[in-house]
Amino acid sequence: MRRLVAALAVLAFFTSFSRAAPNIGSATAIEKDVRGESDGRTAKIGVGDAVYADEVLSTGAESRGRFVFDDRTDLQLAPSSRVKLDKFVYSNDKTAVFSATKGALRFISAPAVHKDYEVRTPNATIGVRGTSFAVRVRLGRTDAVLYDGVIEVCPIGGGACRTLDTPCTFVTVANGGATAPAALGSGDWSFDDSCKVPGRRAGETPPLAPTTPPPATPASTASPIDWSGPSFGFDAGTGVGGGEFADPVPMNGAAFLGGLRFGYSFALTKEIIAGFETDASYRSDLGGGSNGHAQASSARGGYFGTARIRLGYAFDRLLVYGTGGLAYGHIIAPRSFSGYNVIAAPYTYGTNRENPFLPGWTVGAGAQFAITDNVSVRAEYLYAKLQHYLPLYDTNTSPLPYATCTVSALHSIRVGVNYGFSLKDLLSIATPR
Structure with a gap:
């Protein structure tokens, strides 16, 4: 209680x-x-x-x-x-x-x-x-x-x-x-403008009165960004092998890709953008593969690059495009291999003697978004296939090097940042004040 x-x-x-x-x-x-x-x-x-x-x-x-x-x-x-x-x-x-x-x-x-x-x-x-x-x-x-x-x-x-x-x-x-x-004069402080507007009774305007918003500007389908002019940037991403070696043994491992790109674009209309660009990237070692009775080790790292044209359509600040052209890079061939029926019926193992630089072709698509008038970000997919080549391998079954057919192909997905100079920027730099 x-x-x-x-x-x-x-x-x-x-x-x-x-x-x-x-x-x-x-x-x-x-x-x-x-x-x-x-x-x-x-x-x-x-x-x-x-x-x-x-x-x-x-x-x-x-x-x-x-x-x-x-x-x-x-x-x-x-x-x-x-x-x-x-x-x-x-x-x-x-x-x-x-x-x-x-x-x-x-x-x-x-x-x-x-x-x-x-x-x-x-x-x-x-x-x-x-x-x-x-x-x-x-x-x-x-x-x-x-x-x-x-x-x-x-x-x-x-x-x-x-x-x-x-x-x-x-x-x-x-x-x-x-x-x-x-x-109260025109330059003196007042809580509102009721003393400065003719015909309005002093103090009658509440400071929290709603204001009428300005009329909306009609939306325009034209791109406000000038995509014309030179640009440069850097990319990074991954490449996945799409080729094969000998028997065949798939070369479908992954590798890191990173490098620089340079390009030039032309505005054919306000929305249709054409241009060309080239890029050069470093490719790390690419993992090998197996077909059940033979296996291939990783391929040596090297360089991979392209020289392409592209054609796109600009939706306001977003540019989507397709691209294609030449590719080049080091062969995607294993450092070594081992197994049955690779180059001969008995168990064979071999070691690569060369890492040649090969030409090829590429095709792909991407999207680019302008953050400012000059800075943009992009994401891009490319498929590249290099020239067929027969690299030499030292093997346990032959005193002479053995030439083995290799198909070098790469699926790459990269993202990057670009800095572009529009034609207006170039003209302002070139024109003396």
Whole structure:
């Protein structure tokens, strides 16, 4: 029983503590990041969320908030602002105090409510008597602009108070006191443009009013990228053997490919792009294979390259193309082999004596995407087949080298980065200023 009583007492304590900061209004419009801080805790505020007495409201860069309190007082915060709801009492004194430490706010007091409102800044106190006005705290000064009603602005450090009772007038408070009231000019700060637009009543434009988006620009099928001109880049990827050796034994292992490419493109139309390019890559050792009764070791590494034409179609920044032309590279033949029925019926093993450089042909396709006007990324597939060749092998069955038929073929998939110079770039470089 005692434990139950103690638990109820603790619950009552925290309940009374949570009610020490009453709900005094809610958020009616929020743009981006607006937060509330109370009792050392900070939380993001959304439309419809309650705000409390003694809470600190803050807006991030490019963020704004609008709050309506229970007595219909309207408070609007500009980006990068911070305001504390210091005092909001509905008892006999009917007092509301707001402390603005940075940024800008617009205040519209509750209609037909007799209440003392006060806005405090680091160097000024603004007394409000049924009105609409704006305040900005910036670089050690306070700017106060009146839209409607009456406000009294008093410097905290001393000096005469200033009364604003004419719409679209303002004062500035700095270390030297408050300036004399003056009419708002075109170069003076205001929370909105209501004092600067003819025929508009001061203070009537809400800062969170929706704006009309500009009309959409019709989509164009033409490519905005100039694909014409020279380019260079590098590629990396993998090559998989597609050839065979002797019996035949498949040469279907994989190898690394990496190298450089150079090219030149022509825009036949805005969408149809033609050109030529050449590339040279290093190929690592390519794994061998087996046919069940004989096996081949890996082929020596070497070089692989092409010289091709290509023809493509540009979809905005994406270029898809087909390509074909000449290929060249080192033979894809095993360093050694062993097994039955490779070059003779008995068990035979042999060692390669040469690694010739062979011509061939290639065909493939790819896609290229322009990240900027000059930089693009690409992915490409090529099939290449080199000239048939009979490399010499020293074997255990013959005192003389044995020539063995070899088909060198390669499937390659590579990705790369290109840098292109458009014709406009070349002309700008070639033309003296």
